[in-house]
Every structure is written in C-alpha cells, then in structure tokens.
Amino acid sequence: MAYTITDRCIQCHQCEFVCPVGAITKDEQQRYQIDAGRCNDCVGYHSVPQCWAACPTNIGCISNLATLPPSISAKPANDYWEKWFVTYNKMVSELKTQQISEYWREWFDQYSQALSQQLQTPTSVGVNQ
Numbered sequence: 001m002a003y004t005i006t007d008r009c010i011q012c013h014q015c016e017f018v019c020p021v022g023a024i025t026k027d028e029q030q031r032y033q034i035d036a037g038r039c040n041d042c043v044g045y046h047s048v049p050q051c052w053a054a055c056p057t058n059i060g061c062i063s064n065l066a067t068l069p070p071s072i073s074a075k076p077a078n079d080y081w082e083k084w085f086v087t088y089n090k091m092v093s094e095l096k097t098q099q100i101s102e103y104w105r106e107w108f109d110q111y112s113q114a115l116s117q118q119l120q121t122p123t124s125v126g127v128n129q
Ligand code: SF4
Pocket: 003, 018, 019, 020, 021, 022, 023, 024, 034, 038, 039, 040, 041, 042, 049, 050, 051, 052
C-alpha cells in the first residue's frame, strides 16, 4: 500500500468520495482507513493520488513520503502547509465555540430598538409641516 491515513486526519470525508476504487472506508472507531488490497495508487484513473490531492491537510493521507515526487517530498514537514494546518484547526475550534445565534439575536435587538426610536422621532421636515 502506497498510502495510508495518518492521525492528522480531521474527518472531512473528502478522500472517501474521490477514491476511484472505493478503497477508503471507516474502521470500528469511525476513523478513515485505506484498504491495502484495493488501493492501486490511482494508476489508470488519475495522474496523482486523489486522496492526497483532495485532503485539506495536504499530508493527511500520506504516510510514505518517498512515493511522492521529489519536489514535494523534499519539503520539510513544518513548511507552509504545516502552519496552514495549525491555523485551520484554530479557526475551526474558534468557530465551534462562538455563540453565533446569540450574537445575531443581540444585533437584531439593538438594530430594531434603534430603528424604532428613529421612527418615533419626528424629523425636521415632519415637525415643520
Ligand atoms: S491512492 Fe488513489 S486508489 Fe489509493 S486510496 Fe488514495 S484515492 Fe484511493
């Protein structure tokens, strides 16, 4: 098997849908895995492994860097994508903890109160008429 899914997987499901041979499934712990008997490195379907291409972590699917083109495997693990992955996880965790509905409820209350006050206040044009 050329590719395996590592613990960097964030369960985004992308690879499951793009694998041309249906080699990607979930194990008993609901973690994605690649069936070594099915995976053929996408040979005959695509020029690059689709699980690797689709994975937003960029390295989530790959355990054997030696199988990658030299231009990619030469990159250090803590390069741009490593930093991108940290930022991505931070953003996702912040979004999950935000009380979006409460924010919009407060915004709407303040907006509607301000609008109501404005409608009840006679304008200079209305006072003179
Ligand atoms: S390399 Fe291709 S065939 Fe193998 S698991 Fe990834 S998408 Fe499927």
